[in-house]
Amino acid sequence: MDTILAMDAGGTTTRALVADRTGRVHGYGLAGSGNPVSAGLDAAMSSLVEAASRALEACAQPVSLASALIVMAGASSRMPGEQIPERLAGIGVRGPVRVESDLLGAFCSGTIRREGYALVAGTGSVAARVRAGRLDAVADGTGWLLGDAGSGYWVGHRVATAVA
Template identity: 30%
Template sequence: MAEFAIGIDGGGTSCRAAVTDRMGRVLGTGKAGAANILSDLENSLINIVASARQALEDAALDPELAYKLPAVVGTAGANVGDYGKRIEKALPFANGRVVTDAMIALQGALGDADGIIGAFGTGSVYNARRNGNIWGIGGWGFVVGDQASGARLGRDLLERSLLAHDRVCPPSSLTEKIMAEFSGDPERVVEFAHVSKPKDFARYAPIVFEYAERDDVIAVGIVKTAVNAIAESLDALLWPECPSICLLGGLSKAYYPWLDARHKALLTEPKGDVLRGAVELAAKLLQNDAGGTP
């Protein structure tokens, strides 16, 4: 019977793994390349395993143990079609469970408690757990979703800068700064927009918040539009006894002062990060394998 398990955060930038004992104590960690299972399944599998082997070495254990231990992998796309099942079958662990990135983020932030998490980075997505039931909304991407994402804040800024350039709305310090960056040439803004990826637009998010804090009218308008979208999504998830809301991701702190009072009242700091969530789920798997409640 295994003494250890491996928790893995299979992220789009890198895979992080940790070896845990039954109590959730971390004995070693490892890191490898990205897991993007929808676009590159083969390399995702390689990187997931590499991070696990590294974590075992870090824990002064034999990396070959990977094939004998249970593991929990959290990764985006695990709920799309049969991708999750395909990865579970392909992974070499003794008992491999593949869950969504939302599942490990939720476990990391809330532990076993009920509550809501909202994540705001290049994209935006929300998840909730109520009486053990987990469900999520948002996260539909830059083109037709992710209303409070950094990418949308940046896209909004460029759109409003062009409207200000055309004098359809009054320019602000921020729109003038942005147009100056593009040499005052709207064609260059359009060109940037057409070749840019969400993360390129998201680079403008910090400056939107910076100017919003200084009462720049356009920046405040952009932030308030996004905050309104956050409020609508949180309200769609909230229930009367919901104990807490956790905001995660690079932009979460920037949104704090702008949130509605009724949501602010529920804000709590995340207990741990996504890797912590994977570790906790791995420890639970180990307990169950040992004959605990399945």
């Protein structure tokens, strides 16, 4: 069966799933931080492989991975592009491996449209315009030290400052 490996490499948890082209999920796996900014390169690579391996092990029947998509904050700013396909080839990924922004991943998980807007307002905050399936413009998302006005951290910091 021809399947796709999709992963969300977060700062705390890496989630991986194996799905066929109809969208049916065949396996799901979890591991630790897959983001090299928060975990370091070696730990992030290990988490990507571990989550993917667990997703493959959870499949009821053998699958053939046609490609892989990984989304993470900062996209691939500290992840050497050539190392990811090499490591994933060791567990059976033979096709192309793409690394994209988690913001684009969030947009695509909510719609089949290739154009629109994404707004994330949680601990951090960021807004983006998507055109032709790619990030076209991004506002903020620089993190709590440099921006993210209106985020949960921003609100909490102002409350704590007012109370103090």
